Amino acid sequence: MKKDKKSILGPFDRLKKSQQTLIRLDFEGNHTNASIASEIGRKNSETVSRWRAQEWYEVGMADYINRQIKTGLKRQALQTTVKLLNANSEMVRLQAATTLLKMAGMLSDNDTPELTRAKIRKANAEADIAERKAEQLTNNVADDLTINIVRNDRSVKDGKANND
Template identity: 70%
Template structure:
């Protein structure tokens, strides 16, 4: 693969000149005046820095560079900070840190609560029992019972939609 093809596969930041990439790095790291930045880029006028920031390539390059920085350096720093919080004195801080790590790992969503997780488990267990009953009834009685079970499940689903899920006595 040629260098030209390799660059076309990479992101917008990689397609920029060395000077343009330097501007984006400087801007990402902190605020500096155009007059301070221009000589670092080999530019005669600070107006050029302003014009470059107004270009579409600047916006795309900065977004690409920011995303990379977050995925690499900043993500590691964030994970290290969260890991330290797992040892905090406050139980609430430890719980939040653990939740954050589980969410980042895809093991927990923003909508998950202990009650919702219990409801999901109850539903999965009920679905499994219905499937077992359906299989057994088909063996014993044929299609008629399967149709009855389907009607029963439809009715339960409709009631749940109207009234919300039923609360079990163990919650």
């Protein structure tokens, strides 16, 4: 079954040319109601204000903005982010790198480098525990198993861990 061409078009595409022009000019900014009215073939600038209050305007504008971001602005944002990898601020460089990794699907929105390192430490600790349990079972030790875990990333003074 063939789809109707109108059902494939987005909200912006279904608008009249004059309505599309209003949205384009509003997106660009710096246009008066009078200049927009003239551009869309209307004599009264009040028409522009009335059109902006219509539901089709909000839906059409949202569709148009989304398209602009997905096309030209997305490319420009990516180029800017890549340039920020060379910024003077270490924090800016970190944020740019994190953003690029998220865009590439290599890092989720909930991940941070610190959280990733913590997950790796946890996985390593769990692997160590499983290995010790396996050693105990292999040696036929049926007693309760006690495993002492020593963290190597903290300094120790006087036999006590320094958690500073």
